[in-house]
Amino acid sequence: xxxxxxxxxxxxxxxxxxxxxxxxxxxxxxxxxxxxxxxxxxxxxxxxxxxxxxxxxxxxxxxxxxxxxxxxxxxxxxxxxxxxxxxxxxxxxxxxxxxxxxxxxxxxxxxxxxxxxxxxxxxxxxxxxxxxxxxxxxxxxxxxxxxxxxxxxxxxxxxxxxxxxxxxxxxxxxxxxxxxxxxxxxxxxxxxxxxxxxxxxxxxxxxxxxxxxxxxxxxxxxxxxxxxxxxxxxxxxxxxxxxxxxxxxxxxxxxxxxxxxxxxxxxxxxxxxxxxxxxxxxxxxxxxxxxxxxxxxxxxxxxxxxxxxxxxxxxxxxxxxxxxxxxxxxxxxxxxxxxxxxxxxxxxxxxxxxxxxxxxxxxxxxxxxxxxxxxxxxxxxxx
Numbered sequence: 001x002x003x004x005x006x007x008x009x010x011x012x013x014x015x016x017x018x019x020x021x022x023x024x025x026x027x028x029x030x031x032x033x034x035x036x037x038x039x040x041x042x043x044x045x046x047x048x049x050x051x052x053x054x055x056x057x058x059x060x061x062x063x064x065x066x067x068x069x070x071x072x073x074x075x076x077x078x079x080x081x082x083x084x085x086x087x088x089x090x091x092x093x094x095x096x097x098x099x100x101x102x103x104x105x106x107x108x109x110x111x112x113x114x115x116x117x118x119x120x121x122x123x124x125x126x127x128x129x130x131x132x133x134x135x136x137x138x139x140x141x142x143x144x145x146x147x148x149x150x151x152x153x154x155x156x157x158x159x160x161x162x163x164x165x166x167x168x169x170x171x172x173x174x175x176x177x178x179x180x181x182x183x184x185x186x187x188x189x190x191x192x193x194x195x196x197x198x199x200x201x202x203x204x205x206x207x208x209x210x211x212x213x214x215x216x217x218x219x220x221x222x223x224x225x226x227x228x229x230x231x232x233x234x235x236x237x238x239x240x241x242x243x244x245x246x247x248x249x250x251x252x253x254x255x256x257x258x259x260x261x262x263x264x265x266x267x268x269x270x271x272x273x274x275x276x277x278x279x280x281x282x283x284x285x286x287x288x289x290x291x292x293x294x295x296x297x298x299x300x301x302x303x304x305x306x307x308x309x310x311x312x313x314x315x316x317x318x319x320x321x322x323x324x325x326x327x328x329x330x331x332x333x334x335x336x337x338x339x340x341x342x343x344x345x346x347x348x349x350x351x352x353x354x355x356x357x358x359x360x361x362x363x364x365x366x367x368x369x370x371x372x373x374x375x376x377x378x379x380x381x382x383x
Contacts, residue, residue, distance in 0.1 A: 022367070026381040027305050027317055030349050030369060034072040034378040038065060042358045043372030045295050047097075049090040052365035056097055056113075057372055058085045064099065065376075066113055069368055072378055076113050083109070087132040087293070089143065091157055098122075098143055098157075100129035106147060108132065110157065122155050124162050128285060130293055131182045131232070137189035144192060146183035148285055150176040152194055154209065164209045170197035180229040180248075180284035182294070186257065187240035193257070195219075195230040195245060198284070201260050217260035219245075223253045229284045232294025236303040242324065244306065246294030248287035252308065254320065264327050266306065266318055267342040295359040307369065308345075309357025315371050315379075316345035351377060 041060035048055045054075065057065045062084050066076040084102030091098055095114045101107050106129060108122035127148030135142040141157040153162040170179065179197035185206075186193065192204045194213075202213035228249040235243045235257060242263065245253040252266040282290070296309035299320070306320045323343050351357065353373040360371045369379040 022300050022302055022305055024319060026367070027300075027319070028347055029381045030379045031382070032352060032377045033380045035352055036067070036074065036376040037354075037374070038074065038077075038376065039063065039372075039374045042292070042355065042374055043376060044292055044359060045087045046359045046361040046370050046372055046376075047089050048361060048363050048370075049094075050092065050364070052363045052368075054090070055361065055363075055370050056088045056090060057359070057376060058088045058099060059374075064088055064097065064111075064113070067370075067376070067378075069363060069366065069370075069378065078111065078113055078116055080109070083107070085109075087129065087295075089132055089134050091134055091143070092139060092141055093157065098132065098134075100132050100145070102128065106149075108143075108145060108155070120157070120160055122160060122162070124153055124165070125149050125151060127151075127176075130180065130285075130288060131184065133183075133185055135189045136185055136187055140189065144183060144185055146181050146194065148176055148181065150181060150196075152181075152183050152192065152204075152209070154206070166204065166209045166212075168194050168196040168202055168204075168213065170200050176284070178229075178284055180231070180288050182230045182233045184233045184235060184243070186235045187237055193233050193235065193243055195233045198224050198229040198247075201233070201245065201255065203257075203260070215260060219253075220262055222265070223247060223251060223262065225251075227287075229287050231288050231291040232297065234294075234297070234299065236299050236306075236320065237301050238303040240303075242303075242320075244297060244299065246291070246297045248291040250291070252297060252306075254324065264323055265342045266308070267344040292358040296357050298360045298362055300362045301364050307360055307362070307371075309360045309371055309373075310348070311356045313351045313353035313355065313357060313373060314348045315351055315357060315360065315369075316348040318343065319346050322346075349379065353377065 039059045043057045043059045045058045064078045068075045086100045088099035106125040110120040125147035129147045131146040133144045146152045150167045154164040156163050183194045194202045202216040228247040231248045232246040254263045304321045306318045308316045355373040371377050
């Protein structure tokens with residue numbers, strides 16, 4: 001890899017998918033333009049700032065690293081050796097990130113990476129944080145968290161205590177300890193999806209969080225077979241009419257965001273981020289951590305492509321809107337259920353990773369994608 005990005009690559013990076021749609025050809029032609037070998041252990045999360053100019057990673061080596069996505073350079077590194085780090089998110093305040101602790105306590109830490117000073121500590125969870133996301137509402141200073149204490153919290157960045165707390169009740173009676181929990185905002189920032197106990201998916205109104213879900217639905221046994229637990233839930237961007245439910249065994253179910261019913265399952269042939277199968281003796285958190293909290297699964301900003309980091313170091317992709325259109329055209333089976341056969345990827349990018357791809361993220365404003373194992377790859381397309 002060249003130490004500096006060329007003029008042509010920089011021009012590609014600056015293309016905005018809101019102006020130039022990701023086509024089938026451009027998705028197929030993604031290739032690595034820059035590869036960093038900075039980490040000593042697996043990267044566990046990746047997030048871009050609101051401009052798309054920077055990304056932040058967390059790693060099992062307890063580092064937080066900032067990269068300039070336009071210049072293709074390393075910008076900053078901080079360490080959280082005492083408390084660990086995961087699920088780092090840029091906030092709406094430039095120069096600040098929030099991230100979850102992974103040991104000693106379950107505090108969410110609010111860091112100025114420019115001064116390496118902490119502005120605030122968000123204390124409230126009594127279990128490890130499994131989901132962390134900033135509100136998609138422009139200018140909002142709110143973040144969402146879910147943790148193994150069974151709580152889903154909303155935090156105002158200006159306050160140390162949560163502004164709203166709810167503990168979803170699982171209708172099946174399965175505990176969070178055995179089934180896990182994950183939560184995510186919808187693209188409008190007005191609703192929250194919570195996968196609770198790995199047996200149920202629920203939708204909440206952000207304004208009435210403590211009033212309980214306005215709709216809930218049990219998860220099909222096909223999704224939760226063989227003791228798999230929920231690792232992540234994520235809405236498809238832009239429209240938000242579908243969501244991805246990522247399970248610890250690599251199963252990825254696409255759900256209708258209004259009915260909460262399964263539409264299709266994406267093939268797990270490329271999706272398991274670890275080579276060792278889930279051990280029945282592991283608790284839910286152990287299974288979720290082994291699956292990197294589903295951070296190897298993400299969608300493009302136009303909601304038309306889903307990518308999944310694989311065990312072999314490659315990244316698989318699906319033209320998900322085409323998949324869903326095909327399912328809608330072919331219809332459900334006679335008993336009203338959707339087709340059970342898993343859909344294989346439309347293709348894959350051959351990576352240069354030194355292990356399973358444990359985290360992926362699309363840039364929200366540039367024709368660029370990031371994937372991480374112990375190494376971090378910046379992907380661009382030449383078409």
